[in-house]
Amino acid sequence: xxxxxxGPLRDVAGxxxxxxxxxxxxxxxxxxxxxxxxxxxGAALDRPGVQVAVDKAIVRGDLDxxxxxxxxxxxPMSGG
Amino acid sequence: xxxxxxxxxxxxxxxLSAFCNRRGDVGAVVSFTGLVRGEAGxxxxxxxxxxxxxxxxxxxxxxxxxxxxFALLDVMALHRIGRIAPGEAIVFVATAAAHRRAxxxxxxFLMDYLKSRAPFWKKSHGPDGARWIEPTAKDxxxxxxxxxxxx
Numbered sequence: 001x002x003x004x005x006x007g008p009l010r011d012v013a014g015x016x017x018x019x020x021x022x023x024x025x026x027x028x029x030x031x032x033x034x035x036x037x038x039x040x041x042g043a044a045l046d047r048p049g050v051q052v053a054v055d056k057a058i059v060r061g062d063l064d065x066x067x068x069x070x071x072x073x074x075x076p077m078s079g080g
Numbered sequence: 081x082x083x084x085x086x087x088x089x090x091x092x093x094x095x096l097s098a099f100c101n102r103r104g105d106v107g108a109v110v111s112f113t114g115l116v117r118g119e120a121g122x123x124x125x126x127x128x129x130x131x132x133x134x135x136x137x138x139x140x141x142x143x144x145x146x147x148x149x150f151a152l153l154d155v156m157a158l159h160r161i162g163r164i165a166p167g168e169a170i171v172f173v174a175t176a177a178a179h180r181r182a183x184x185x186x187x188x189f190l191m192d193y194l195k196s197r198a199p200f201w202k203k204s205h206g207p208d209g210a211r212w213i214e215p216t217a218k219d220x221x222x223x224x225x226x227x228x229x230x231x
Contacts, residue, residue, distance in 0.1 A: 080195060
C-alpha cells in the first residue's frame with residue numbers, strides 16, 4: 001500500500017510517501033497505525049478539512065482497503 | 081478541453097494564439113494570466129504542489145461544469161507546479177464561446193475555482209523562511225458568488 005501526504009502534512013510527518021507492508025485492512029486501522037508511530041501526524045490527520053483519497057477518488061468515513069491501493073491524505077487545499 | 085500541469089515556464093501569448101486557432105465557430109475568447117507577486121521582496125518564490133492524476137481530474141470536472149453552464153465551445157487551463165519566481169506566469173485560463181459575456185463569466189468562474197478549491201498546496205518562500213498559504217476570505221467570497229444565482 002502506498003501512503004501519500006500532501007501540503008503541511010508532509011512537514012508534520014517528515015516524509016511524503018511510504019509503502020506499508022503488510023497493508024492495513026481498513027482506513028481506520030491505517031490511521032491508527034500512523035498515529036501509533038507518530039502522534040503529531042495522527043493528530044494532524046484528524047484535523048477538520050483533511051480529506052482522504054483512495055486510488056485518487058475522495059472517500060468519506062471508514063472503508064476496507066486492499067494491499068495494492070494508494071491512500072492520500074490531503075491537507076486543506078490552497079488553490080493556485 | 082485542455083487541462084495541463086507543468087513545471088516549465090510558458091508563454092501566455094503563444095498559448096492564446098494557439099487557443100484562438102483551434103476552431104472556427106467561436107465568436108469570443110477570454111484569457112486570464114496570473115503572475116506571482118513579489119510583495120516588495122516578501123516573496124522570493126512560490127512552491128506549488130499538486131497530486132498528479134488527481135488534480136487534473138478535479139480541474140477537468142470543474143471545466144466540464146463551466147462548459148455546460150456557460151455553453152462554452154472550448155476551454156483551457158494550465159497551471160504551473162514546482163518553484164515559481166515573482167513575475168513569472170503561474171496560471172493561464174482561456175475560454176471560448178459564441179458571444180463575449182459567456183466567455184468572460186466562464187473565465188471568472190474557473191479562476192475563482194482554481195484560487196479556492198482546486199487541489200493545490202502552496203508554500204511561500206521569503207526572507208523570513210517558508211510558510212504554507214491558504215485561500216483568503218476574499219477567495220472564498222469570490223467563489224461563493226457562483227452558487228447564489230443558480231436556478
